[in-house]
Amino acid sequence: MDKKIGVAELYSEYANKAKANLNNSYNYVIDDDENKLFIEQSQQRYASGDNLSLDGIPLGIKDLFCTKGIKTSASSKILSNFIPQYESFVTKQLLNSGSIFIGKNNCDEFAMGSSNETSHFGPVINPWRSKTSPDDDLVPGGSSGGSAAAVAEGSCVASMGTDTGGSIRQPASLCGIVGLKPTFGSCSRWGIVAFASSLDQAGPLTNCVEDAGHILNAINKHDFNDTTSSNHKREDYVSEIHEKMEGKIKIGIPSDYLIDVNQDILNQIENTKKVLSKHEIEFIDVKFTTTDFALSTYYIIAPAEASSNLARYDGIRFGVREDGESLDDIYLNSRTQGFGDEVTRRILIGTYVLSAGYYDAYYRQAQKVRRLIKDDFQRVFNEVDFILTPTTPNEAFKIGDKLDPISMYKNDIYTVPTSLAGLPGISIPSGLSSNGLPLGIQLIGNYFKEKQLLQLAALAEKELAFNE
Amino acid sequence: MSDIDIKRISYLAKLKLPLEKETFYANSLKDIIKWVDNLKEIDTSDVKPLHNVTESTESIRADEIKKDNSVDDVLNNAPERANNFFKVPKVVE
Numbered sequence: 319m320d321k322k323i324g325v326a327e328l329y330s331e332y333a334n335k336a337k338a339n340l341n342n343s344y345n346y347v348i349d350d351d352e353n354k355l356f357i358e359q360s361q362q363r364y365a366s367g368d369n370l371s372l373d374g375i376p377l378g379i380k381d382l383f384c385t386k387g388i389k390t391s392a393s394s395k396i397l398s399n400f401i402p403q404y405e406s407f408v409t410k411q412l413l414n415s416g417s418i419f420i421g422k423n424n425c426d427e428f429a430m431g432s433s434n435e436t437s438h439f440g441p442v443i444n445p446w447r448s449k450t451s452p453d454d455d456l457v458p459g460g461s462s463g464g465s466a467a468a469v470a471e472g473s474c475v476a477s478m479g480t481d482t483g484g485s486i487r488q489p490a491s492l493c494g495i496v497g498l499k500p501t502f503g504s505c506s507r508w509g510i511v512a513f514a515s516s517l518d519q520a521g522p523l524t525n526c527v528e529d530a531g532h533i534l535n536a537i538n539k540h541d542f543n544d545t546t547s548s549n550h551k552r553e554d555y556v557s558e559i560h561e562k563m564e565g566k567i568k569i570g571i572p573s574d575y576l577i578d579v580n581q582d583i584l585n586q587i588e589n590t591k592k593v594l595s596k597h598e599i600e601f602i603d604v605k606f607t608t609t610d611f612a613l614s615t616y617y618i619i620a621p622a623e624a625s626s627n628l629a630r631y632d633g634i635r636f637g638v639r640e641d642g643e644s645l646d647d648i649y650l651n652s653r654t655q656g657f658g659d660e661v662t663r664r665i666l667i668g669t670y671v672l673s674a675g676y677y678d679a680y681y682r683q684a685q686k687v688r689r690l691i692k693d694d695f696q697r698v699f700n701e702v703d704f705i706l707t708p709t710t711p712n713e714a715f716k717i718g719d720k721l722d723p724i725s726m727y728k729n730d731i732y733t734v735p736t737s738l739a740g741l742p743g744i745s746i747p748s749g750l751s752s753n754g755l756p757l758g759i760q761l762i763g764n765y766f767k768e769k770q771l772l773q774l775a776a777l778a779e780k781e782l783a784f785n786e
Numbered sequence: 787m788s789d790i791d792i793k794r795i796s797y798l799a800k801l802k803l804p805l806e807k808e809t810f811y812a813n814s815l816k817d818i819i820k821w822v823d824n825l826k827e828i829d830t831s832d833v834k835p836l837h838n839v840t841e842s843t844e845s846i847r848a849d850e851i852k853k854d855n856s857v858d859d860v861l862n863n864a865p866e867r868a869n870n871f872f873k874v875p876k877v878v879e
Contacts, residue, residue, distance in 0.1 A: 403859035503840045516838065542847045548840055614822035625799060632800075634872055639865035645874050650802040662801060666815055669799040670790065683825050685835035690828070692836060723814060724821055740839030765840065 325361040325374035329353065329418055332376040335473035336420045343442050343458075343467040345381045346389050347421035356418050363416065372536055373416030378468040378477035381422035382429055383409045383520075384509040388419075392511040393437035394427045396637045396656025406509025407541045408478065408520045415536040420474045424464030427658045428628065429485055429513045432729040434463025435717065436660040444493060444714050445471040449754035456714040456755075459489030459729075465523045466493040476524040476533060480510055482517045483616050484709075484733025487745035487760055490523050491709035494747045494756030494784070496775070497523045498530045499733075501766050502740035503548035506541030514623035515546075517616075517737050526785070527746060527776040531555040534768060553769045559776050567774065569594070570604035570702035575732060582751040583708045590706060590748055590759050593781035602702055608694045611687050612735040617727060618671050618684035619738070624661075625668025631656060663723065688738050695739045699764045704774055707732045709745040709758040736762050744775045747784040756784075790815050 336347045360374040384390050384402035391397045405413070413419075426436040434442040434457060442463040444456040458467040462479030466489035469477050479486040481499035490497025498521045505520040512518065522533035534555045541547045571587060591601050633639035633652025640651035657665065671680035698705065711731055720726045736743040742765075745758040761778065763771035792812040796803045803811060857870050866873040 400863060403855055403862065501840070503842060540845070542845060545844045546838060546840070546842070547845070548842050549845060611825055611828065614825050617818060617822055618825070629800075633865060634874060635860075636863035637865070643875065645877055648874065649800050653800055654802045654804075657801075662803075663811065663814055663818075665799050665801065666792075666795055666811055667818055670795050670815060670819065673795065673798060679826070680819075680822070682835055683828075683830060684822075685837065686830035686833040687825055687828055688839075689833050689836035690830070692839060724817060738839075 325364065326357050328374060329357055329376050332472070332474055333420055335471065336378070336468070339468070339471060339473050341439065343424055343464040343471065343473065344378070344421040345391055345393060345424050345439050345464070348388065348419055353418055360416055360418065370414075370416030371532060372412065375417045375475050376420045377412060377417045378421060378423045378465055378474035379409060379419050380425050380462050380465045380477065380479045382425055382480050382511045383478060384511070385409055385419065385422065389422065390511070391422075391438070392428050393425050393439055394656065394658070394661065395438045396631050396652065397511070398438065399638055400636055402509070404509060407506035407543060408510070408537045411537045411539060412478070412533070423462070423468055423477055426461035426463065427661050428511065428624070429461040429480055429482055430624070430660050430664055431460040432484070432488060432726055433457035433715075433717075433720065434460040434489070436460075436658055438658055441717050442467050443717070446494060446714060446755055454716045457492070457717055459492035459710070459714065461485040461489075462523060463489050466490055466495060466497065469493070469495045469523050469525060476522055476529050478520060478533075479523050480518055480520050481737065482513050482620060483737045484730035486521045486523060487709050487733050487743055487758070488730060490745045491747070491758030492714040492756065495523055495525060496527055496530050496744065496746050496779070497521065498534065498744045499737070499742060500534065500538060500768055501548070501742045503546050504742075504766070504768070505537045506539070506544040506547050508541055508543040512627040514620040515627065516623060517620060527744070527772055527779050528556060528559055530744070531559050531772050534772075538768070548766070550766045555769050555772055558769070559772055561773065563770065563773050563777070567599045567704070568602055568702040569599060569704045569706050570602050570698055571706050572606050572609070573603050574605050574609050575707050579708065579711065582713065582757060583711065586708060586748040586757050586759050587706065590778060590782065594778060597777060604698045604702060604705070606694050606698065606735070608687070608691045609735060612691055612738060613727060613731060615684045615687045615691065615738055616730075616734045617667065618680050619688065621664040621668035622672050622681050623668070625665045625672065628657075628661070628665055660723070691735055692739045695735070695741060704771065705762040707760045707762070709733065709760040713751040713753060713755040713757060732760055736760070741765060742768050742771055744771060746775050746779050746782070748782050749784065790819065
């Protein structure tokens with residue numbers, strides 16, 4: 319059924335839901351007055367017929383993107399008063415495409431976490447409830463947990479997240495929505511609060527694959543301000559998204575990913591295989607030799623880069639300053655009181671692996687193993703066009719259930735290898751667990767093959783019919 | 787693996803851990819370092835470290851001055867300012 323709706327009406331429908339979720343999936347909801355002009359301009363463009371690609375679409379923005387004049391906290395105490403004087407490249411492209419920002423989504427502090435529980439502003443509650451314990455509040459995943467929950471609860475049409483080791487795909491999976499991490503270097507990191515610069519990548523969380531394509535069309539551009547921004551040729555990621563893919567498609571399923579996996583997760587892979595097999599798609603068993611080392615590599619490289627990136631928070635130029643008698647006391651007090659436990663832990667890990675005497679054994683060794691992981695993927699991509707894996711090893715769990723950091727880190731076992739290799743990956747909802755909670759599958763493509771990856775994901779989405 | 791000198795590491799990181807938290811972080815760090823120690827099993831003597839996954843070359847742009855920020859804009863986020871400067875306690879006696 320088609321229904322015509324004005325920009326203002328659409329906006330208030332979502333904004334009202336967002337306001338109800340302030341201090342949950344949102345750290346900050348933008349005042350209606352501040353958006354009034356954007357709404358009017360958007361409506362005028364529709365009236366005159368020259369509307370933009372995302373005109374009037376209400377979006378949630380992870381509180382890690384600098385938004386000009388709008389609080390940007392990275393869900394950290396140390397940035398809780400920070401108002402950027404500039405707009406991040408990615409959010410600028412979204413504004414230039416006519417979209418309207420609803421607010422800033424809660425996330426793990428500095429994007430460090432897999433459950434959104436490390437946020438200074440408190441956890442985010444997943445809108446899904448399990449059949450067996452419906453009273454339990456569940457995590458939405460992380461670190462883009464607020465962005466994922468916001469789309470799932472319907473307080474924005476789509477949202478922006480960032481993914482360093484799985485922070486878009488893992489929460490998308492736990493919230494039953496689509497999450498795309500583009501190839502590293504596709505979307506500029508300029509203006510995104512930095513976590514691990516060789517891994518961070520922006521991407522959309524959406525209700526469907528086509529929406530992810532629309533957002534990718536808007537944000538996937540070269541930017542001189544990001545030295546790792548790629549010069550590759552950008553494509554139209556939407557116009558042919560539902561067209562039949564050329565040639566016989568081969569998808570690899572890594573057998574080493576499916577050892578000790580629970581039946582619910584195995585069912586997602588089996589079912590995806592079944593529904594796609596009728597489309598001239600061939601499934602091939604593949605095996606990686608580096609999977610066992612991916613998490614270790616990640617938990618050296620990411621904290622090392624984080625410890626360097628977070629050195630800028632000193633209480634002098636921006637952010638919260640704590641009192642101190644000397645300059646050094648200000649540094650120490652501002653940093654010690656400004657960072658939460660997980661961020662402190664990662665700064666310490668990073669400092670340790672970069673310190674004299676340990677640099678070669680840990681950091682340099684991890685960078686070498688990272689090359690082996692990349693080569694491992696390229697070997698597999700010589701045999702297949704795509705790789706199919708689960709997105710997560712489990713469904714959404716109860717808030718407060720995973721206190722041990724290593725068991726939390728293991729949530730990203732399927733997403734971290736792709737991140738280390740810099741490859742594009744998308745999570746789409748594939749079915750429900752026996753507990754009635756959403757689960758996702760991850761499709762991985764070769765470098766800059768987002769167009770084909772989205773075509774395959776759209777086909778899988780249609781066949782899996784999760785939203786029906 | 788030798789013991790982790792948590793005081794030294796936190797000093798390098800410009801953090802002042804409260805005493806009661808030192809043991810907490812020291813143990814946590816020890817567990818994680820032990821967990822990532824499996825990388826030592828791999829022979830990487832012939833492998834070059836990977837810094838940039840796409841190994842693309844950086845783009846060069848014209849060396850032209852762009853004025854995107856005003857001094858006031860930048861200083862608006864400073865916890866303390868004096869005129870056009872960031873303000874800190876006296877450093878030189």
